Amino acid sequence: MFGIGLGLRRLGLLAVSALAFLQTPAQAQLTIEITGAGANRIPVAIADFGGDASASRIVTSVVRADLERSGLFRMVDTSGAAMTEASSPVYGDWKNRGADALAAGSIAGSDDGRQEARFRLYDVNKQAPLGGSAFVTSKAMLRAAGHRIADIIYEKLTGEPGVFSTRIAYVVRVSATRYELHIADADGQNAQIALISKEPIISPSWSPDGGRLAYVSFENKKPVVYVHSLASGKRVVVANFKGSNSAPAWSPDGRKLAVVLSKDGGSQIFTVNTDGSGAQRLTTANSINTEPNFSPDGQYVYFTSDRGGSPQIYRIGVGGGDAQRVSFEGSYNVSPRISPDGKSMAFVSRRDGGGFRLSVMDLASRQVQVLTDSNKDESPTFSPNGRMVLIATEMGGRGVLSAVSLDGRIKQRLSISAGDVREPAWGPFNR
Numbered sequence: 001m002f003g004i005g006l007g008l009r010r011l012g013l014l015a016v017s018a019l020a021f022l023q024t025p026a027q028a029q030l031t032i033e034i035t036g037a038g039a040n041r042i043p044v045a046i047a048d049f050g051g052d053a054s055a056s057r058i059v060t061s062v063v064r065a066d067l068e069r070s071g072l073f074r075m076v077d078t079s080g081a082a083m084t085e086a087s088s089p090v091y092g093d094w095k096n097r098g099a100d101a102l103a104a105g106s107i108a109g110s111d112d113g114r115q116e117a118r119f120r121l122y123d124v125n126k127q128a129p130l131g132g133s134a135f136v137t138s139k140a141m142l143r144a145a146g147h148r149i150a151d152i153i154y155e156k157l158t159g160e161p162g163v164f165s166t167r168i169a170y171v172v173r174v175s176a177t178r179y180e181l182h183i184a185d186a187d188g189q190n191a192q193i194a195l196i197s198k199e200p201i202i203s204p205s206w207s208p209d210g211g212r213l214a215y216v217s218f219e220n221k222k223p224v225v226y227v228h229s230l231a232s233g234k235r236v237v238v239a240n241f242k243g244s245n246s247a248p249a250w251s252p253d254g255r256k257l258a259v260v261l262s263k264d265g266g267s268q269i270f271t272v273n274t275d276g277s278g279a280q281r282l283t284t285a286n287s288i289n290t291e292p293n294f295s296p297d298g299q300y301v302y303f304t305s306d307r308g309g310s311p312q313i314y315r316i317g318v319g320g321g322d323a324q325r326v327s328f329e330g331s332y333n334v335s336p337r338i339s340p341d342g343k344s345m346a347f348v349s350r351r352d353g354g355g356f357r358l359s360v361m362d363l364a365s366r367q368v369q370v371l372t373d374s375n376k377d378e379s380p381t382f383s384p385n386g387r388m389v390l391i392a393t394e395m396g397g398r399g400v401l402s403a404v405s406l407d408g409r410i411k412q413r414l415s416i417s418a419g420d421v422r423e424p425a426w427g428p429f430n431r
Contacts, residue, residue, distance in 0.1 A: 026180065028172070028416045030188025030401070036411035037071040042157055045076040045099040045124075050084035051106035055115060055142055059107055062146025066164040066187065067153065071410030085120040091127045099124050103153055105132075107142075114138055117145045121156055130156050143190060163383045167427040168390065169194070169204045169213060170401060173420040181215070183230070186383075186426075188414050194230070205248050205257075206427045213425075214238070214248035214257060225259055227274055238276045249292045249301075251318075258282075258292035258301050269303055271318065282320050294318075295338050302326065302336040302345070313347060327361070329368050335378065338363075339386040344406060346380040346389045358391050360406055371408045381426045392422045 046064050049056035067073040076099040083089065084106040094102050105119025120132035133152055137145040147164040154162030163186055172180045181195035181204060194213065195201060205214040207227075214227045225239035225248050239245035243262035250257060256271045261279075269283045269292050283289040287307035294301055300315045305323070307314075313327040313336045327333035332350035339345070342363070349359045349368075355375035361368045376394040383390065383403075388410070390403045395413070399420035403412040415421060 026172075026182050026184070026191035026193050028419060029191050030170075030184060030414045030416055030421070032069055032188055033413045033415075034069050034071065034411070035413050036404075036409055038405075038410055041072060041074040043076050043098050043100050044073045044153070044157070045078050045081075045094055045097060045102045047078050047081055047083050047102065047104040049105045049107055049119070050082070051108045052115065055107040055109070055139065058142045059105070059117060059146040059149065062143050062187075063103070063150045063153070066147060066150035066162075069187070069412060070154065070162075071405065071412075072154075072158060085118045085132060089122055089124075091122075091124055094124045101130070101153075101157055103149075105149070107137075107145075115142070117149065119149050121153055143185070147185065147187075160387065161385050161429065163385050163388075163426075163429070165430050166384055167210070169206065169423075169425040169427065170392075170421055171201045171204070171423040172416060173200075173399065173422065181213075183213075194228075202423055203247050204423060204425045205250055206425055207250050208252060208254040208428055209431055210428045214250065216246050216248070225257070227257070236275060238272055238274055239270075239279075240276070241279070247290055247292060249294060251294050252296055252298045258294060258303075260290050260292065269301060269316075271301075280320070282316050282318070283323065284320075285323070291335050293337050296340055296342045302338060304334045304336065313345070326363075328366070332356075333359075335380055337380045337382055337389075339382050339406075340384060341386050344386070346382060348377050348380065348391075358389060358404065360389070369408065371404045371406075372402065374402070377402075379423050379425075381424050383426050384429045390424045390426050392424055 049060045064075055068075050076097050083104045085104050102122045102124055108116045115137050117137050118134040121130040123130050150164045151162030166186045169183050177198050179197045179201045180193050181201050182191045183194050184191035212227050212229050216223050217226055223244050223246050225245045226235045227238050228235040239259045241261050241263035247260040248257045258271050260267050261270050267288045267290055269289050270279050270281050272279045285307040287305050289305045291304040292301050302315045305314050310331045311334050313333050314323040314325050316323040330349050333347055335348045337346045345361045348356050351357050356377050357370050358372045358377045359368050359370045374393045377391045379392045381390050388403045388405055393402050399422045401414040401421050401424050
C-alpha cells in the first residue's frame with residue numbers, strides 16, 4: 001500500500017495458533033542501550049538502600065537504572081557512604097560529591113513475607129527534604145517497588161510524572177513460523193508472552209485503563225478485531241464484518257474503538273462500541289483510509305489517506321463530516337499519533353534519500369522536526385507523559401525498538417539478542 005508496506009501491515013491479516021495471555025515468561029528480555037542524553041543532566045545520588053541486603057540491592061539498582069536511562073539524570077558516586085531514610089544527611093559531603101539531589105531508603109522484611117519499602121528525597125543545595133514515601137511490597141514485586149520510587153523521584157525533580165512503572169507491548173519475530181506478542185515493564189524486563197502465532201502479529205493497542213489489548217486475529221480465516229482482558233483472559237469480538245477488519249485504536253474514554261473496515265468497499269474508518277455494536281462510518285472518500293488515532297479530547301480521529309494522490313495525514317470529527325488535511329510538508333506522511341497533551345503529533349515521513357524517519361509536528365505552529373537519522377522507522381507510540389516516542393526501526397538488518405525525546409536529544413535503543421522486535425505500543429499510567 002504505502003511505501004514500505006505500512007498501510008498493508010495495518011490492514012494485514014493475522015493467524016493465531018495459541019493464546020496464553022500473561023501466563024508464560026518470555027525467554028528473552030529487552031535490553032536498553034542509552035545512545036543519547038539530555039544536555040543538562042541533574043546530578044543525583046542514590047545511596048545504597050539499607051535493611052534486607054538482597055532486596056535492597058534489587059531496589060537500588062532499579063532506581064538508579066531507571067533514572068540513568070531517562071537521559072535526564074547523572075548518577076553520583078555513593079561508594080563509602082551508608083545511610084537510610086532515617087539518617088540525617090551531611091549535606092556538605094554530598095555537595096562535595098557533586099550531587100544536587102539525594103535519595104536514601106531501606107527495605108524491611110516481616111514474618112508474613114511482606115516487605116516495607118521506605119525512602120526520602122533531599123535537595124542538597126537547599127539542604128531540605130523534598131518528600132518521600134513508604135509502602136508495602138513483596139520479594140516478587142521488588143522491581144516494581146524500584147520503578148515506583150524512581151517515578152516519585154522523577155516527578156519531584158522534573159515536575160512531570162515518571163513512566164518507569166508503565167508497560168509496553170511489542171511483537172517479537174522469533175522465527176519464520178513463530179511470532180510472539182510480549183508485554184513488559186517499560187525497561188524491557190519482566191516480559192510475559194501474551195499471544196503466540198504462526199503468522200505476523202500487528203497493531204496491538206492498549207485500552208486507556210491498561211487492562212485490555214485490542215488486536216487483529218485471522219484464526220477464523222479472515223481478519224477479526226478482538227479485545228482481550230489481560231486479567232481474565234476473556235476476549236470479545238468487536239469487528240467481524242464482511243471483508244477486512246483491522247487497525248484498532250481506543251477512544252480516550254475506553255468506550256469505543258476506531259477500526260478500518262472494508263465491508264462497504266475500500267478501506268474506510270469506522271467507530272464501534274467495545275462490545276461490537278454501533279458501527280458508525282466516518283470516512284467516505286474513495287481511497288485508502290487507515291491508521292486511525294483519537295485525539296486526547298476524543299473530538300477527532302487522525303488517520304492516513306491517499307485521497308490526495310499520496311499518503312498524507314488527515315483528521316475528521318468523531319461524528320463524521322469533512323476531513324481536514326494536517327500534513328503538508330513532503331509527499332509521504334503516515335502513522336499519526338497524538339501526544340497525551342494534544343499539542344504534538346508524531347508520525348513517519350519519507351525524507352530526502354528515501355528514508356522513513358520519525359518526525360514530530362507542533363500542531364499549533366505546524367512546524368515539523370525530524371527526530372531520527374534511521375531509514376526504516378514505523379509504529380510510533382507516545383509515552384504516557386508525552387516526553388518520549390517509542391518506534392520500531394531496523395539496525396543491522398533486524399528489528400529493534402528505539403525511544404527518542406521530543407527534542408531529539410535523549411535516545412534509547414531496545415533490542416533482543418535473538419529476534420526481530422516490531423509493533424510497539426506504550427501502555428497508559430497505572431491506575
